[in-house]
Amino acid sequence: MSRFIATTHSGSLPRVEALDRANEERGRLSRDGILPGNAADVDYDRIVAQSVDQVVQQQLDDGIDIVNDGEYGKTVVSNIDAHAWFGYIEQRVSGWQVFDHPQSAEEQVPSTRSALRLSAHGQRRDRIRFHDVYTDPTSGVRITKQTAFPRITGPITYIGQQAVSRDITNLNTALAKHPGVQGFISSISPGSASRIDNVYYATQEELIWAWADALHEEYQAIVDAGLILQIDDPSLAENWDQINPEPSVEDYQEFTRIRIDALNYALRGIPADRVRLHVCWGSWHGPHTTDIPLRDLIDVLFEARVGAYLLEAGNPRHEHEWQVWEDVTLPDDKILVPGVISHCTNVVEHPELVAQRIERFAKLVGPDRVIAGTDCGLGGRVHPHIARAKLRALAQGAHIASERLSQPSRSTLARNQQ
Template sequence: MLNSDRIRTTHVGSLPRTPELLAANEAYQEGRITWDDLTATMRSGVTDIVATQREIGIDVVNDGEYGHTMSSAVDYGAWWNYSFSRLGGLTPSDEDRWATTEKHRSSPGNIVLTTFTDRRDRERFREAYEDPSSGILTARKAVKQPKITGPLTYTGQDAVAADITNLKAAMERTGATEGFLAALSPGSCARVSNEYYATDEELVYACADAMREEYKAIVDAGLIVQIDDPSIAESWDQINPEPAVEDYLGFIQLRIEALNHALRGLPQDQVRFHLCWGSWHGPHTTDLELKHLIRPLLSIDAGGYSFEAANVRHAHEWRLWADAGLPEDKVIVPGVVSHSTNVVEHPELVADRIGNFASAVGRERVIASTDCGLGGRLHPQIARAKLGSLVAGARMASDRLF
């Protein structure tokens, strides 16, 4: 996974869906087309999106998360919602976590989690959040989240097999040599309303055992699995009132231990972990600083660590990596272009950001990336321009560093 002669590039996963795929998703949900019809549309779309990534110059490609159903062109939750169709033990409900307020208690630390409407950042900027002209929350379809009412099992074997087949075929066709697929973390999986498990620990470990099947299938296919886990950083803002940092670290430690349980025996060089503070385009003044999270992050059994770093709330935190103790055989995958602004970063800025991280951990251990998924957050034309700037900046940084 280490660089040898240049800075390699990748992204976090979600890319804008095509109108054809969005229409096929809707038709399948409504029973108007078959699974085979949907997978045929996905296969064609993955072929095209991998070709686009290669044309732009992305090194470590993926399927655009085209196997993770988006409700509409604007969708902040597809990275999580896709799991609902791949898990047994769930019962449909009328709950939409972006539009309702619900609290549940977790341990250790007696942490009380809330839904989006009761977050501290939203409380601080309530007028802005509730003003549709602010652009913080753009138009989206309501998505109903299920409840856990029975033992969790993994039922997504056909779906993950289709993801694998589609990506590997597209990679072979385009000459791509490194590919990844994103999968939900146990901690994020456990954010579904629970009516079955007696304790937080039982719930999180049940999620770990279920999702391990997806991780293993991806790794066994020779691909990299990216663990998507906003729950490690984002949950801080979801706790109201603000907890003590040490209580919060105890809360996320359980989730890290469960994730490592799910990753046991899997080769670390085929695992990367994605940390972010959430994808909504808000002020983020209540984000927990990376200085509190970097040690827990490095305790995760992954070969690469992806995180937001172009986000202006966290762009200064690159300095922490100089003293973080990153193992020599591991890499960081910092975001050097952002998903939360329509402004396309200049390649010189991208190169400077890459150079900062290279000075902290070494040029061999920096893979340039995006902050988070671009699909569902940015117009396709802007998303493509940002990937182009990412590649151009990485080439510029490579000329400086190699």
């Protein structure tokens, strides 16, 4: 039978070696002020286009329905390692410089709505609790050492028109070979983008709203191109761990609501059903004992004007939170995209386990309102061969779940036989 539980993933996919080399070289040339316009830049564009075409085909071969460009077009500033996952946006805005040391929490500008402030990354409560683990290179917990720190020193202005246009063109060109297939492109949220140093804007709100203004242009371009916009915002959940000491839930909800308000402003004029929001508790492979429970965050997340939520549901710290949906009602105009495949383990999930995870959510919110996804991006977190095996297990599990969910329940059959 045909499968009706659709599949997707959270964005990042492992890069091919040629693209890794080209991306590293482009980052070096950009930092040296050589780009754009030289031969290496042209060669990079060619490699990215070819790689996107290949990764779209691979996703479809592996059974993924809603695909993306693997985030292959997002060049990062490699010496700002701690920000590598969103470092691409620093190449698409003006108003920032690199410094060799971070600001302290005491140096941060105040907020007009919240007394909470983010601590340094090294002062995360999970890292303090497991200091010996995070500082032991043999522990298996990978934390990249940061060697440079971006800082906002002038007005934030979007200058990434050419870059986002290239992302759009590459993905739409690849999709043109597969009529009817939906594609998405990820973009950072104002809240996550604003988690860098700032000495220009007078308040946190001014900084976040400046990011919202700049990012609106990227959001609009993606949606205008007929693609789904995925907002990546781990900050909504993982900021909790970076506030030390631990705040009250109520104070943190207000702190987070500021970021949701800015996101809604950045999404102005964009239909909610063209937007999905990816929220996670950070992608690092660590204990995560200080993660905020989903139950304490979900009502604030519902305030975002988006059509779908991608939430972690497959890793050992958050899988149990499927039970939240026994008490929480998913709004009628929303879709749930639970992560039924995790980025935090090299073990490839059995398709039967994937099916069971999907069925839990389908029975609580309705099978027509569930899309099967991944906890977080797989790129850089598992070996490329494991990543593809996980995506195939995702598709196989969705097929099993679709078959079972389409069959009448035993109680229904019994009633019909009476």
